[in-house]
Amino acid sequence: MNYRNPELLDRLAAEYVVGTLRGRARQRFERLLTEVPECQERVDTWQAHLAALPAGLEPVQPPPRVWRNIQDRLWGGLPQPGRTALRIWRSWAVAASVAVAVMVVVQWPIDVTDPVPERVEVAADRIALIHDEDGEPMWVVQANLERQLVAIRAARTVTPDDDHAHELWVIADDHDPVSLGVLPEEGRLERPLTAELQALMARAQALAVSVEPAGGSPTGLPTGPVILEARLITG
Amino acid sequence: MDFDRLHERLARCRLGDRQAFEDLYEMAGPQLFALVLRIVKRRDWAEEVLQESFIQIWHRAGDYHAGRGSAWAWMSGIARFRAIDCLRRQRESVALDDIEEPVDLLRGPLQEAVRGDGAAHLAECLDELSKDQRRTIVLAFIEGLTHGEVARHLQTPIGTVKSWVRRGLAALRRCMQP
Numbered sequence: 001m002n003y004r005n006p007e008l009l010d011r012l013a014a015e016y017v018v019g020t021l022r023g024r025a026r027q028r029f030e031r032l033l034t035e036v037p038e039c040q041e042r043v044d045t046w047q048a049h050l051a052a053l054p055a056g057l058e059p060v061q062p063p064p065r066v067w068r069n070i071q072d073r074l075w076g077g078l079p080q081p082g083r084t085a086l087r088i089w090r091s092w093a094v095a096a097s098v099a100v101a102v103m104v105v106v107q108w109p110i111d112v113t114d115p116v117p118e119r120v121e122v123a124a125d126r127i128a129l130i131h132d133e134d135g136e137p138m139w140v141v142q143a144n145l146e147r148q149l150v151a152i153r154a155a156r157t158v159t160p161d162d163d164h165a166h167e168l169w170v171i172a173d174d175h176d177p178v179s180l181g182v183l184p185e186e187g188r189l190e191r192p193l194t195a196e197l198q199a200l201m202a203r204a205q206a207l208a209v210s211v212e213p214a215g216g217s218p219t220g221l222p223t224g225p226v227i228l229e230a231r232l233i234t235g
Numbered sequence: 236m237d238f239d240r241l242h243e244r245l246a247r248c249r250l251g252d253r254q255a256f257e258d259l260y261e262m263a264g265p266q267l268f269a270l271v272l273r274i275v276k277r278r279d280w281a282e283e284v285l286q287e288s289f290i291q292i293w294h295r296a297g298d299y300h301a302g303r304g305s306a307w308a309w310m311s312g313i314a315r316f317r318a319i320d321c322l323r324r325q326r327e328s329v330a331l332d333d334i335e336e337p338v339d340l341l342r343g344p345l346q347e348a349v350r351g352d353g354a355a356h357l358a359e360c361l362d363e364l365s366k367d368q369r370r371t372i373v374l375a376f377i378e379g380l381t382h383g384e385v386a387r388h389l390q391t392p393i394g395t396v397k398s399w400v401r402r403g404l405a406a407l408r409r410c411m412q413p
Contacts, residue, residue, distance in 0.1 A: 011401070011404070015400065019319050019380075022381050026323075047312040049357065053357070054315070063282065070260070
């Protein structure tokens, strides 16, 4: 097929937008979209032609967890304080048979795990090293408050089962735990810090890891057992 | 839905304004959820598609400009493509019992609300199609049906359905062009 033929391109774009272009033909067209700018223009035009149709559907309110998940994925969760949560949190911290991580004072720059030093992109001013109960490093958390960034690196591959995730929380005396998002199973990720998290990180004493349903806590506060805790130190 | 406000909020998302993003979600989320739900049919899939769509909207807000159509057209396009991708991943055929024949979406009680996004012009152009052409295009677009699914639903040979879609779209193209 000659994809340079404008009429054919337009026909494919229309069926792509309507959704009747499927299977291999859809895949081929999607490749073409990235290669031929005119393709994207045609798709945009058809999308604009037809957009009024679904605007006429009766709206359906999505459940609140959708917005929470979006926030969590983009910014590591936003605080949703509730007075009882702090008490629950503290009772866990005392009563639960948790493996409390050893506080480790590290010097910056740290490189405890990588055989090959990686380029440091975040000059950390708050650091925590999260260990398992055997003292083996699991995650390194580095926050740059000025740049409002937090970098989290998995020191080794940590794979919870399919139904669960490890979620990281900022613990301050005067505030409910606030999520820093789901911990990476491997590799390194960077998340922006909200102004609120930035302020909280500046005065927080510790980080904690809880086990949550896959995708993270459905409530915005820890719901599962706290398995690890680590002191947050100034780097 | 107020399409001008949607546009303004999306423009602010490009500057990293999270409050604008939250407004955008509140304004367009329920409409986009309805759209996605009609395509994927399952609430859990629809929630995931909506979530992924908004994450993409935030990350790609910088790609949006008025030349690409209205903010609603751009956002609904993202949600629709994600919904169709979801069906493709699940490789599950739609249970045809779940299909609702779309009512006249451009003339229902929400007509006033959608008029701002070219609804009136689209309604005129859809009127110029044959009833079968109009019905197949709207079914495929709103319900996310393939040619084969439309054919089964309408108990019509697939070749006939393909030709209704193709000819209907050709007629729409002629009519919609400025």
